[in-house]
Amino acid sequence: MSILEVNHIRKNFGETEVLKDISFSMEEGQAVSIIGSSGSGKTTLLRCLNFLETPDEGTIKVRDEVLFDGAKKENPSEAQLRQRRLHFGLVFQQFNLFPQYTALENVCLAPQLALKEKNEAQQKKITEMGEELLERMGLSDRMGNYPHQLSGGQQQRVAIARALALQPDILCFDEPTSALDPELTGEVLKVIRSLAEHHTTMIIVTHEMTFARDVSDRVIFMDGGRIEEQGTPDEVFGHPKSERTKRFLAGY
Amino acid sequence: MFWTVTLSLLEGFLTTVKLFALTLLFSLPLGLVMSLGSMSKIKVLRYPIVFLIWVMRGTPLLLQLLIIYYGPGILFHTNVWGSGDGGRFTAALVAFVVNYACYFSEIYRGGIQSIPVGQYEAGKVLGMTNGQIFRKVILLQVIKRIVPPMANEIITLVKDTSLARVIAVYEIIWSGQAFIKSDGIIWPLFYTGAFYLIFSGLLTLLFRYLEKRLDYFR
Ligand SMILES: Nc1ncnc2c1ncn2[C@@H]1O[C@H](COP(=O)(O)OP(=O)(O)OP(=O)(O)O)[C@@H](O)[C@H]1O
Ligand SMILES: [Mg+2]
Numbered sequence: 001m002s003i004l005e006v007n008h009i010r011k012n013f014g015e016t017e018v019l020k021d022i023s024f025s026m027e028e029g030q031a032v033s034i035i036g037s038s039g040s041g042k043t044t045l046l047r048c049l050n051f052l053e054t055p056d057e058g059t060i061k062v063r064d065e066v067l068f069d070g071a072k073k074e075n076p077s078e079a080q081l082r083q084r085r086l087h088f089g090l091v092f093q094q095f096n097l098f099p100q101y102t103a104l105e106n107v108c109l110a111p112q113l114a115l116k117e118k119n120e121a122q123q124k125k126i127t128e129m130g131e132e133l134l135e136r137m138g139l140s141d142r143m144g145n146y147p148h149q150l151s152g153g154q155q156q157r158v159a160i161a162r163a164l165a166l167q168p169d170i171l172c173f174d175e176p177t178s179a180l181d182p183e184l185t186g187e188v189l190k191v192i193r194s195l196a197e198h199h200t201t202m203i204i205v206t207h208e209m210t211f212a213r214d215v216s217d218r219v220i221f222m223d224g225g226r227i228e229e230q231g232t233p234d235e236v237f238g239h240p241k242s243e244r245t246k247r248f249l250a251g252y
Numbered sequence: 253m254f255w256t257v258t259l260s261l262l263e264g265f266l267t268t269v270k271l272f273a274l275t276l277l278f279s280l281p282l283g284l285v286m287s288l289g290s291m292s293k294i295k296v297l298r299y300p301i302v303f304l305i306w307v308m309r310g311t312p313l314l315l316q317l318l319i320i321y322y323g324p325g326i327l328f329h330t331n332v333w334g335s336g337d338g339g340r341f342t343a344a345l346v347a348f349v350v351n352y353a354c355y356f357s358e359i360y361r362g363g364i365q366s367i368p369v370g371q372y373e374a375g376k377v378l379g380m381t382n383g384q385i386f387r388k389v390i391l392l393q394v395i396k397r398i399v400p401p402m403a404n405e406i407i408t409l410v411k412d413t414s415l416a417r418v419i420a421v422y423e424i425i426w427s428g429q430a431f432i433k434s435d436g437i438i439w440p441l442f443y444t445g446a447f448y449l450i451f452s453g454l455l456t457l458l459f460r461y462l463e464k465r466l467d468y469f470r
Binding site: 050051052078079082085086088089090092094096097098099100101109110113114146147148162163166 | 370373374377378380389392393396469
């Protein structure tokens, strides 16, 4: 059973067709990289998976549970939407940390709010989990800092810890290093690499080709709202079949 | 003489402070409601509010005071404001509340719209409810951004209260000016100025403190 199955997803913004019939699936513990030129619809696809956008057609299934079916014209309630979103995590290009909270508070806020009844033991458990996550991100000495006191790379690592805190089935990254100075990308990529080594299920949209090749189990090349080619890193990077893929990769 | 003047000015100042405090009490929440209305997707709600804001911000408060006080009586032959000092005070209060609610609503709107959409989206993908996102993520950021413009507006209100005298609300300047006629002395007017300076000075300190308290994040 695939952990994620995406079938025939379409999305229009007004007249523009941004996603045209996207289908793919992935297995638990896999890291899938999505590459493709600017405007090919990578961000839109991640936003559809996280229910920040509603696809016009298609289905999204997680562990055989249908989370979205475009054929059923349903209007999910806010609570239903929230339930579905929790299957996915999203790390944004621009981090989007909450400025008024420390690194640790950023990580713990959502889990704390999700508690049915707030007792001290539970709160303490969440704090401990938050500390552990930040430690894994190499930020043990930065837990009490506010976002503006952190470098971009540190902020992005806090954002990764924040997403992990909710234990999503699938963690999505939208160009996690694109907003960073070149000398800071390494520390973020290192963290993502270690997540891959621990078999965290991930979808990574990235322009870091070497990284995508190294880290992922599968690679998807998107072009003009379609999946032009997909396969193992070796297939896509080493022996691309499509002319467009070849031309795109030649640019790197 | 000094004590006579002081007592008389204090009496006027009481009216000034009352008008100031009651205006804030009503216009701060009313402004919030109006700002939400002015950002609403529902046109029948948005358009009238946007129109009202345009009119109230685009015409002098002095004019609004006169129209609100005299208008109902002359146009509809009913005295909605009641008689005497109390009636005039109520009319002035209504004019101030509506006028300032319009200014505040624009400040709130600017503050709310200046929060990047990424903050809402981050809350959503973390499974927060809309209420939680507003209370736990957005609100404090909005407050931080609106404190400086609100401080400006509120200090302007301190001075604007003197306009109420056009409909014979006996605020502090009225009290000070009375001594020109009765005793031929001008210094009570300077004394009046001192009241304003101290009052707005205290408010400035208060807002500076607030800004400091919110300085820990960007
Ligand atoms: N909210 C929107 N309204 C209208 N058009 C949009 C919207 N969001 C994205 N688009 C359009 O959809 C297309 C795909 O955008 P998307 O952001 O998904 O591309 P991308 O592959 O992530 O590109 P990049 O590499 O630059 O991040 C673009 O042409 C973009 O202009
Ligand atoms: Mg993008």
